[in-house]
Amino acid sequence: MAQDEFASRLSEEARQWVADGIITAEQAEAIRNRYVSDSPEVGGSAIGNRVVSVIAIMGAALIGLGIIALIAANWSEIPKFAKLAMMVVGTPAIYVIGWFVGYRFGYLRIGTAILLLGAIAFGASIHLVAQTYHVPVNHPNLLPLWFLGVVPLAYITRSRPMMGLSIILFLTAGGFRAQEWVPDVTDEEIILMVPAFLTLGAFLFAAGRMQARFAETRQFARLCDLAGLLVVAAAIYVLSFNELWEELGEFRPSFAALTVEYWLAVGIAGLAAAVMVGVAAWRDLGQWSGQIWWEAGALAVMGLVAGAMWLGLAFGGEWLWWVFNLVMLAGVLGMIAAGYRWNRAYLINLAVPIFAITLFTRYFEFGFGLLGQSVAFIVAGVILLAGGFGMEYLRRRLVRRIRESEAAS
């Protein structure tokens, strides 16, 4: 309890210091991370705290899976109303226990994990009701309902695992709604969902960038960034296959299969993303760092890529796989550059595996004997090696300059 109050007070103070021009936003974030997230002063060692969190969340996830499996068994010995009563009473009971453990007894990490278990139990309850009345498990309203019930809890408890669950539910709910947006699900038409998912990824990325500007939501920024960029990369990856574009040349997807809801969802997600980056820019006024230009630029590029996907799917072109591979490469380099420029290691940690997966996919897709492709790979490799050398040179120069200025002072 005292820890939470301290965290809240510190966040508020840090925000005020930034507003008064005493410290920069980056310094405020560093102070917050020092004292709030896993500070040894506040309770135990940083690693110890993290281990407790991870173990508690694993425990909650296992119990949650157990509850779901129990429901899936559809045990017939217990009457329908007794089963429903168990869930309707049991789910709030889990939340109450979580609240007491976390906020009354002071075991915040364990309490947060139990609250997460409550959120999983809520989802299990929705599916139990659905099962009782023979509503199909893939009904498009079940997961959105679960998501809507969980996402406010993430903001109220400020729990990253709860936000992680919300993001998973958000994306999965999008997938389940897809059967409404593209009712005639064939292999040709389902590919039209790819640019729509890219838009959802852009929405998550913009949400992350906006949340980074508010002390109350800053802890979710990285999670949303990563999820958003991962979804965008996955969408580009799907369209980076040569074979796919060859098939699309023969069986073009019909845009007539798309419903108004599809375009409405895409439009709202795109508009909301633009608004959120606008809010981030507004929060940056007065302490202009140029970071917002990178973020707005990244969002604009995502919009352009989604547009290129729709145009490509509408008009075809077997050469388009090249375009999306180049876009992927540019995106990876952009993430690495942004990671260096803004000192965000997670962007580099994300970019490297994406690059490796794309590279290995292309390698196995084309085999060994294609001269043209091998030349392209060698050229791309030389460019990357040169780029890596340049970035390492810049990094060393930057570190040297910082040390020199420290020595001088």
Added chain:
Amino acid sequence: MSRRMTILLFAVVAAQVIGLVVFATVRQVALTQGREVTLQTAPVDPRSLLQGDYAILDYEIAELPEWLRDEPPGTTIFVTLEECGEVWCAYRHSTWEPEPSDVFIRGRVADRRRLDFGIGTFFVPEGTGHIVERARDVKVVVSLSASGNAVIKQVLVDGRPFDPRQRDGSTSSP
């Protein structure tokens, strides 16, 4: 956690419980207040009849007439029903809602150009799916609301209500 946040937390939990209760109540009301009709299921490929612990049910009335086969997927179609022996059969198809005095079911054009009435899934207790799978005749008793929405009330397997205890051989179908 501040007092305001605590109140918000429990408000969300209350909203979750209310949501669950409303969801269950709507279905229960549809089940108990609706018009009861029995529908004949259509034979389907036995390999796709069961997926895990639920049976997929296809209906004879799900077949679209020739003049509606070009309707785009997702289009709402109303099927007016008439009694024909033990079960109810499709009498008329329309894209508009029939008169309240008619007995009708609301469906949507799905893939394979058949209608989906939202009653295509029947959950069974673990390990009892073979009872439906091996049956010679499967009929479904559904409850129809005034707007044509259907909820499964009972599944009749070879003329008898589905009984999961049949799995251990204690009861046998005729």
